[in-house]
Amino acid sequence: MGLPPRFVLFPGRHHLLTRFQADYLGRLARSDGTTIVWAVTSANHDNTRRNPVPYHRREAAIERFSVLTGLRSLVVPVFDTAPTDAFAEVTLKTIAVATGLDLTPADTVVACSTPAVAKLYERIGFPIAQVEADAELDVVPERPWDVLLRLAGGDPTWRTLAHPATTDVFERYRLVEQVRSVVNDPLVGDEGGLTATRDYRTYVDAFTEAAERKWTAVRRHVQPGRIVDIGCGAGSVLELADREAALHESDLIGVEVARHLYQECVHKKAQGVFRNANVYFYQRNVLGGAIFADRSVDTTLTFALTHEIWSYGRQRESLLQFARRIHDHTVPGGVWINSDVCGPAERRRPVLLRLATEDGANPPAPRHDLAELSEGEVRRYVGGLSTRARLAQFAVDFAFPFEYEVVDEGSVRLELGSAMDYLTRKDYVDNWLSETREQFCGLSFDEWLDLLAEAGFEVDPASAPLRNDWVIDNRIAPVATLTDTDGRPLDWPDTHLLGIARRPLTEEP
Structure with a gap:
């Protein structure tokens, strides 16, 4: 073995450090003059399965590691980038900007056990120390991620x-x-969202456009105090709450599971969008555990959220669990305001649905390979189908299987709930593979009332089923007609609900 290197570059996410790493780096350095340069990747990500520990805690552990081992260290955050073959060069430039060090193959060994990453450094001349993948080791050690999974598994x-x-x-x-909660979360994806196929830019725009309408509908039911918006999106509703003079003494708290949207909220706060000093945002999944102490929240707001909990969880079981968590954190007399889609009153009723065939292509059969296409290809293909052909494609992609019977070229017989699930989703071609994972019509309004009562709430008389007439008049009625099985026309059913649920002031022990 030659002279010890002047630097050891150790790129990685470094959520957990191991005893093996301490021993290996100590043998690799063999000198007080060697510096370990920790390039902590995904430093701008946390609270996701791939990155459950925030950067500042990772940095703290590395600094503590340096003190305990006597290894001289420099810690450099490396923000996440799109996959690139220039990853090694990007990391080296980041280190140079942060520390002034220009690491070269002449003075640096790269410690890396991931073959694909090691090759990127090897390609530009750096010698590689393979750490856990070192072929000369007598016993193959566990990698840090495997140890972290042990932790997550108890x-x-x-x-x-x-x-x-x-x-x-x-x-x-x-x-x-925290690690156990995030890694074992049943809903959150690896990167901190409900689905990997969603275009969050589209959702930010939609949330912003709808915020004023939503706030106007619920404002009179909001109780001052601690106001929490779960699934707050980009924080647009809380922006409107922030402008209310009557709420200037209230705490405004946004909870968002999707990393992209949470970061937008934090950015808005940093830019001074909110006047109230008591505005806070958390990236959390309420199903992963209690977020707020019992009896600590005056008003909980949820907009277009509960159908996602139904869809990505265990349907009614997950929704009831969610409702019970809200009940627990609500003060006696406090309120949960929920605005979302809902199913028609007679979800199981057989109906005839006639759909336009002349407004697009009518291929002989639906495709089963959309997941293999790019987002643009999916959008163009689905957007080019007729309304009738799009139903056939929806039946293939929808995560909640349903049956329909072909009556003639443009007509099918199916249940009313399935018909409305399709009709209220058919125009979401920009996020087709994401939207077809969600069910809008899982519960009718009356079934919602039963669930709220089971969770311990009292339902305010202001609660009601609603129908989005704009969607009916502009999206559905021009291309579809609805009749009973004898051909008699039916009114279009309710599509949404406004639920005002209160925790009773007095409760039985």
Whole structure:
């Protein structure tokens, strides 16, 4: 073995440090003059399955590791970028900007156990130390991510493999519970969202456009105090609440699970959009555990959220769990205001649905390979189908299977709930593969009332089923007609609900 390197570049997410890493880096450095340069990737991501620990906690653990091992360290955050073959060059430039160090193959060894990443550095001349993948090791050690999964799975042996620097920071900042909650979350994707196919720019625009209408509909029911908007999107409704003089003493709290939308909220706050000093945002999934203490919230707002909990969770079971969590954190006399889609009163009723065939292409059969296409290809293909052909495609892609019977070229027989699920979704071609994962008509309004009562709420008389007549008049009626099975015309059913649910002031023990 030659002279020890002047620098060891150690790129990685570094959510958890191991005893093996301490031993390996110590043998690799072999000198007080060697500096370990920790390039902490995905430093701008946290609270997701791939990145459950925020950067500042990772940095704290590395600094603690440096003190305990005597290894001189520099920690550099590397923000996430789109996949690129120039990843190594980007990382080196980031280090140069942050520290002034121009690492070269002559003075630096790259410590990396991921073959694909190691090749990127090897290609530009850097020698590689393979860490856990080192072929000369007698025993193959567990990688940090495997140790973290032990932690998430409740296996106490993670503590014997993790370095004391990690266990110390995890315990002091209660990260054990956080990691378990995020990694085991049944709804959140690897990157902190409900679905990987959603175009969040579209949703930010939609939330902004609809915010004033939503706020106008619920404002009179909002109780001052601690006001929480769960699934707050880009924070547009809270912007309007912030302008209300009567709420200037209230705390305004936004909770958003999708990383893209949460970051937009934080950006708005940093830019001074909110006048109220008591505006806070959290990236959390309410199903992952209680967010607020019992009896601590005066008003909870949810807009276009509950159908997602139904769709991505375990339908009614997950929705009831969600309702019970809201009931628990609501003060006696407090209110939960829910605005969302809902199913028609007679969801199971057989109906005849006649759909236009002349407004697009009518291929002989639907495709089964849309998931293999790009977003643009999916949008163009689905957008070019006739209303009738799009129903056939919807039946293939919809995550909640339903049956329909072909009556003639443009008519089908199916249940009313399935008909409305399609008709209220057929125009979402920009996010087709995301939208077809969600069910709008899982519960009727009366079924919603039963669920709220089961969760312990009292329903305010202001609660009501609603019909979006603009959607009916502009999107549905021009291309579809609805009749009973004998051909008699039917009125278009309700499409939405406004639920005002209160926790009783007095409750039985």
